[in-house]
Amino acid sequence: MARKMLVDGVLDKVGEETKQYDFDLFVIGAGSGGVRASRTSAAFGAKVAICELPFHPISSEVIGGVGGTCVIRGCVPKKILVYGSEFRGEFEDSRNFGWEIDGKINFNWKKLLHNKTQEITRLNGIYMRLLSNAGVTMIEGEGKLIDAHTVEITEPDGTTKKHSAKHILIATGSRAQRANIPGKELAITSDEALSLEELPKRVVILGAGYIALEFASIWQGMGAEVDVFYRKELPLRGFDDEMRAVVAKNLEGRGIRLHPGTNLTELRKSEDGISVLTDHGDEFTADVVLFATGRVPNTKRLNLQSVGVELDNAGAIKVDEYSCTSVPNIWAVGDVTNRMNLTPVALMEGTCFSKTVFGGQPTKPDYADIPCAVFCLPPLSIVGLSEQQALEQAKNDILVYTSSFNPMKNTISGRQEKTVMKLVVDSETDKVLGASMCGPDAPEIMQGIAVALKCGATKAQFDSTVGIHPSAAEEFVTMRTLTRRVAAGTKPKTNL
Numbered sequence: 314m315a316r317k318m319l320v321d322g323v324l325d326k327v328g329e330e331t332k333q334y335d336f337d338l339f340v341i342g343a344g345s346g347g348v349r350a351s352r353t354s355a356a357f358g359a360k361v362a363i364c365e366l367p368f369h370p371i372s373s374e375v376i377g378g379v380g381g382t383c384v385i386r387g388c389v390p391k392k393i394l395v396y397g398s399e400f401r402g403e404f405e406d407s408r409n410f411g412w413e414i415d416g417k418i419n420f421n422w423k424k425l426l427h428n429k430t431q432e433i434t435r436l437n438g439i440y441m442r443l444l445s446n447a448g449v450t451m452i453e454g455e456g457k458l459i460d461a462h463t464v465e466i467t468e469p470d471g472t473t474k475k476h477s478a479k480h481i482l483i484a485t486g487s488r489a490q491r492a493n494i495p496g497k498e499l500a501i502t503s504d505e506a507l508s509l510e511e512l513p514k515r516v517v518i519l520g521a522g523y524i525a526l527e528f529a530s531i532w533q534g535m536g537a538e539v540d541v542f543y544r545k546e547l548p549l550r551g552f553d554d555e556m557r558a559v560v561a562k563n564l565e566g567r568g569i570r571l572h573p574g575t576n577l578t579e580l581r582k583s584e585d586g587i588s589v590l591t592d593h594g595d596e597f598t599a600d601v602v603l604f605a606t607g608r609v610p611n612t613k614r615l616n617l618q619s620v621g622v623e624l625d626n627a628g629a630i631k632v633d634e635y636s637c638t639s640v641p642n643i644w645a646v647g648d649v650t651n652r653m654n655l656t657p658v659a660l661m662e663g664t665c666f667s668k669t670v671f672g673g674q675p676t677k678p679d680y681a682d683i684p685c686a687v688f689c690l691p692p693l694s695i696v697g698l699s700e701q702q703a704l705e706q707a708k709n710d711i712l713v714y715t716s717s718f719n720p721m722k723n724t725i726s727g728r729q730e731k732t733v734m735k736l737v738v739d740s741e742t743d744k745v746l747g748a749s750m751c752g753p754d755a756p757e758i759m760q761g762i763a764v765a766l767k768c769g770a771t772k773a774q775f776d777s778t779v780g781i782h783p784s785a786a787e788e789f790v791t792m793r794t795l796t797r798r799v800a801a802g803t804k805p806k807t808n809l
């Protein structure tokens with residue numbers, strides 16, 4: 314039914330029929346997607362309510378707070394800790410630039426933690442004000458569906474209230490999942506890692522995705538010994554294989570111990586911390602064991618299936634291209650749909666939802682050429698296709714251009730760490746299909762490259778762009794020598 318309305322371009326007329334409902338839109342979950350959808354829907358004239366659990370900046374038991382995972386226990390606090398850990402490298406590099414640091418440099422974890430918590434609290438306040446300034450009704454409590462038009466809220470004191478709405482949007486995000494290993498309760502997830510009371514001296518990390526590598530860099534930068542265990546040959550499955558190898562080399566170069574092809578088999582409490590046993594028969598002792606083994610959609614306590622909202626095998630809400638669920642007036646955006654689990658993608662989905670339902674402009678989120686970054690040190694950032702993805706999709710041969718160089722700063726500091734950049738180009742159309750960079754400032758640089766790819770830039774257009782000198786970024790427009798040509802139909806190596 315919703316689909317028919319959309320195809321005909323006959324959209325919801327804001328205000329019409331609202332009389333019989335308390336709200337035009339009720340949003341469950343005030344994270345990135347939910348807040349964006351609420352505000353943009355209200356701007357189109359919809360009467361909007363949003364519910365969220367109370368904010369707790371430290372507790373890992375309360376999964377709530379306006380701002381959601383990104384602001385409260387994800388991107389923002391993580392980036393603050395990354396900034397904190399970057400100083401280690403800066404102090405090391407400063408010596409050959411003439412800086413003389415006498416005596417021991419101390420790092421005060423509690424001070425950083427306090428400042429981080431203050432900043433998160435400030436942002437939480439800003440998000441609350443954004444909602445109230447937009448005219449959105451904020452309701453504190455946990456929401457669940459009673460029927461297709463009714464949400465029941467359990468407030469913090471246990472009382473329940475029902476609210477009706479013409480449309481319901483589910484934006485409840487995801488939560489960390491623990492690998493099922495004996496002793497897993499001794500491990501922490503990223504929720505707790507952001508608020509540890511003491512800085513650990515010895516850390517074991519399981520997994521080699523975004524969170525694992527980011528925390529490995531954070532803790533190593535702050536002086537801990539870090540061991541990362543993962544099942545594959547290289548970290549960051551799904552990224553360009555060549556860049557994965559560069560990341561691994563750089564992390565090891567900074568002192569992080571990588572253990573590819575290794576699983577943990579058991580965690581045990583020991584006198585000296587936590588004993589970590591591996592399937593290679595080794596035993597390690599750690600103060601903290603982090604499980605960074607992926608996240609699962611928050612769908613369990615919403616009563617979704619009983620109102621007909623279908624889930625996939627991973628427990629994510631199934632949606633169509635407009636974010637509509639199997640129930641025509643119930644919609645879902647963000648990690649709870651497990652499409653591309655990134656904050657800016659949830660924001661895009663939230664905006665498209667409002668345009669579609671309340672703005673008179675049916676709009677599908679566009680998942681092409683979405684850039685992203687892993688904030689390990691140095692960071693990796695990518696946009697478009699990896700070499701392997703390009704080969705899987707290729708009709709034509711693929712041209713690969715790579716540049717591996719010693720950044721100018723390293724020539725003086727003496728740091729032995731290469732920056733690597735890569736362009737993957739279609740040999741017939743000359744279109745740049747993918748770009749990646751591992752090196753300082755990669756995420757800042759790749760945002761601009763993403764605009765170029767979104768505009769369909771060709772390699773010739775990259776080449777005709779004048780560089781900014783001296784910078785690392787200029788390498789992207791000076792890669793003249795072909796590294797290799799890979800024939801269409803070549804099978805990419807698998808199981809790395």
Ligand code: NDP
Nearest residue numbers: 492520521522523524525544550605606607608654686687
């Ligand atoms: P990822 O999916 O990125 O990585 C999960 C890692 O855990 C993989 O290395 C995986 O190994 C491993 N793993 C999964 N299950 C097991 C198991 N049972 N035993 C051993 N290893 C296991 O998840 P993250 O938790 O790092 O991050 C979750 C999501 O959050 C990301 O996908 C991303 O969407 C988002 N995120 C984005 C960030 C950013 O944009 N900078 C930062 C942080 C998170 P294998 O490859 O072998 O399956």
